[in-house]
Amino acid sequence: MNAGAISPRWSVRPRPLLWRFVPVVAGLVAFHLWNSQELFLLFASGILATAAVSLAAGLWLGRQARVRAAWPDTAHAGTSHAFSMRLSNVGLLPLPLSTVELSVPGTTLPAQVAVQLVDSEEPVELDVELEFRRRGVFKFARVRTVCDPLGFFEVRREWDVPVNLVVHPKVWVLAERDLGPGSPFTALGMGNLPRPGHDVEFLGVREYATGDSPRLVHWPTTARRGKLFVKELARSSRADVTLFTDLASPGPWTEAVTEDLVTGAASIVHLFRDLHLRYQMLVNAVRPVHVRFGLGSAQYQHAMHVLTQVARGGERESSELLGLLVPTLARPNALIVMAAFPTAGLLDLLCGLHGQGVPVSLLTPWLRNLPDGAIGAAPGWEPVGPGGRELPFRTHRFSSGEDLKEILAGLR
Structure with a gap:
């Protein structure tokens, strides 16, 4: 939240009530001019004196008010957010019934709130619920205190609010999942729920x-709002x-x-990408990854990056x-695991996924790194897993010369 006092500016405007009585006042002035010039001067002097007293009182009383506001930094479209203002009286006399006007385009913010500041030690707290109907970047309009x-x-004191409020699209959270800092996706538990x-x-x-x-930037949003937004959602059900x-x-990592x-x-x-597959990636690492970028296609270089x-x-x-x-x-999805040193726990998990009907493939550069002394060199060889049990899923000895398209042929 952004909080702080706001610098004011002054403005004085005739009340609409005054303009409504202009024809009546003009008629009375004409009547008194026809009858007595002394009565006209007395009547006009009274009106001017009353207006002067009203203006002076408004200016003096208006200076006694102090405003502090707390503004939200971000919000979501379609949801309510709390907004608060704190008004206090620093003068010796109680302020009369005044009006605080708030205005933020694109929200359901009320137009006016009537307050009365009596004691300087008891400030008035204004709590208003904001609901933004559309996304984008909002600037709070002027906040006015009116002493009349x-x-x-x-007699208005106007405060310009130097705070921009960023309103994001509404998010429906289906489930919270902590995937740890090794995941490139920070919100896998969120689902795609478009609502017209x-x-x-x-x-x-x-x-x-x-x-x-x-490639993660959402370009339509960039074009409409002039700001860059990045997707943090892995649509696993569509991969x-x-x-x-x-x-x-x-x-022994090297x-x-x-x-x-x-x-x-x-x-x-x-x-x-060549097979036109929809895919998602997950990398788990505890050490910095240093890779020498070689020559290759732009897509290959992008994947490396x-x-x-x-x-x-x-x-x-x-x-x-x-x-x-x-x-x-999702059950139809295929899972490919690349591991140089697969642990017994990882192999047990892959066996369980295979039993649940998830197509699982393990790619490892050296089969001799499998636990429990399982060794072999032939591609497609079924190594012995923990406890002497054969691994039921496909295991491939990955090398730079192996045709990976043959491994991925069943994923179309």
Whole structure:
């Protein structure tokens, strides 16, 4: 919340009540002119004196008011947000009944609130509910305090509010899922629920920050509102395949091992695009990833950049992290896991997913790294898993010379 005092400006306007009596006053003036000039002068002097007293009283009383406001920084379209103002009297005399006018376009904010400041030690708190009907960037309009003791003039003190309010599209949260810092998606538990009439086309968004991938920017929003928004939503129910790259398991990690694994993942993503597959990526890493970018197509280079960008800072074991992701996977989806040193817990989880009907494939550069002494070199060999049990899912020895299209042929 932004809070603080606001610098005022003064303005004086004739009341509409005064203009309504102009014809009556003109008639009385004409009558007195016809009868007696002395009565006219007396009557005119009384009107001018009353107006002067009203103006002076309004100016003096208006200076006694102090306003502090608390403004929200961000909001969501279609939801109510609290808005508060604090008015206090710093003078010796009580202020008469005054009006505080608030105006914010595009909201359901009331137009006027009547207050009376009696004691300087007891400020008046105004709590108003704001509801924004559309998204965008809003500037709070002027806030006015009106002191009008006698009814002839409106003596206003106007405050310009230097706060912009960013209103995001409304978000319906289906479930909260903590995927840990190793995930490139921060809101996998949010679902896509477009509702006609709410001007909502996408959910789970935030403003663009330096370093975000350009492919994640929602360009229609950029064109309409002049601001960059970034998708944080993985539409897992619409993905054909999920690629999970494990860079966090314990093992003799070297720069060459990490580079081989990330390069292989980038090659798979490149094939996803060639096969016109809808995919999502998840990388779990606990160490910085340093990859030497080589020559290749623009799509391959982009995949390498995305993988190295999201592979940062994980604290969960890969089987635990992947277990949190499982409820978001639709049954027809395929899961491809790339792991240089797969742990027993990860293999047990993959066996369970295979038993639930999820197509699972494990790609590892060296089969000899499988636990419990399982060794082998032939592609497609079924290694022995924990406890001497054969792994029921497909396991491939991944190398740079292997044809990955054959592995992914069943995903179309």
